[in-house]
Amino acid sequence: MNASSSxxxxxxxxxxxxxxxxPETAAAWMAGGQAVLVDVRTDAEREWVGYVPNAVPxxxxxxxxxAMNPDFDAALRAAVPPGGRVVLLCRSGVRSVAxxxxxxxxxxxxxxxxxGFEGNADxxxxxxxxxxxxxxxxxxxxx
Numbered sequence: 199m200n201a202s203s204s205x206x207x208x209x210x211x212x213x214x215x216x217x218x219x220x221p222e223t224a225a226a227w228m229a230g231g232q233a234v235l236v237d238v239r240t241d242a243e244r245e246w247v248g249y250v251p252n253a254v255p256x257x258x259x260x261x262x263x264x265a266m267n268p269d270f271d272a273a274l275r276a277a278v279p280p281g282g283r284v285v286l287l288c289r290s291g292v293r294s295v296a297x298x299x300x301x302x303x304x305x306x307x308x309x310x311x312x313x314g315f316e317g318n319a320d321x322x323x324x325x326x327x328x329x330x331x332x333x334x335x336x337x338x339x340x341x
Contacts, residue, residue, distance in 0.1 A: 208220070209309065210312075212310065215298035215299050215302040215308045215309070216298070216308055216309050217309055217310075218291075218310045218311075218312050219285060219309045219312065220311075220312055221311055221329075221331045221334050222334065222336070224287070224311045225337070227283070227285060228285065233282070233285045233309070234254060234277055234282060234284050235250060235252070235253040235284075235286075236253065236255075236256050236274065236277055236287070236297075237250060237253040237256070238286055238287065238294055238297045239255075239257065239288050239289055239315065240261040240264075241255065241257060241260075243289060243315075247289075247340070248315070248339060249338065249340075249341075250337060250338055251338070253287065256270060256273040257270070258270060258293045258294075258297045270300070271300070274297075274304065274306065275306075278301075282307070283306075283307045283309070284298075284301055284307070284308050285308075285309045285310075285311050286298050286309065286310055287311045287314060287331065288315070289314045289315055290313065290315075290316060290319075290330070291311065291314040292314075294310045294314065295310045297310075312329075313328075313329035313334075315330055315332055315338075317329035317332075
């Protein structure tokens with residue numbers, strides 16, 4: 199899909215995948231059944247930092263060592279119905295771009311969630327203060 203020609207409203211064009219969306223847009227699509235939210239963070243990140251209820255966990259890279267997940271393609275295909283749309287979430291919106299590009303290569307309409315779960319680091323190097331899913335008050339839980 200060419201992001202510049204037929205993107206849904208509120209999508210920022212991107213190179214190599216359908217586009218970037220705000221956390222609020224991703225949450226609305228997920229709540230309305232218009233997209234599957236796939237969390238590409240590691241199991242450790244979801245366990246320690248928090249997770250989005252009803253998101254499908256499919257790590258892009260695996261902890262420890264951050265090696266590529268050899269099961270990513272199969273797990274993503276299993277998570278997103280044929281012809282479906284996926285919104286991808288990571289910590290800050292970097293790994294999810296790579297995952298969106300891979301999803302697109304697999305023929306899936308894929309969007310990166312801007313700011314990720316924790317947002318960008320602030321002046322002190324701390325995440326969680328500048329944007330992100332959690333900071334924006336969207337649904338999340340912590341173990």
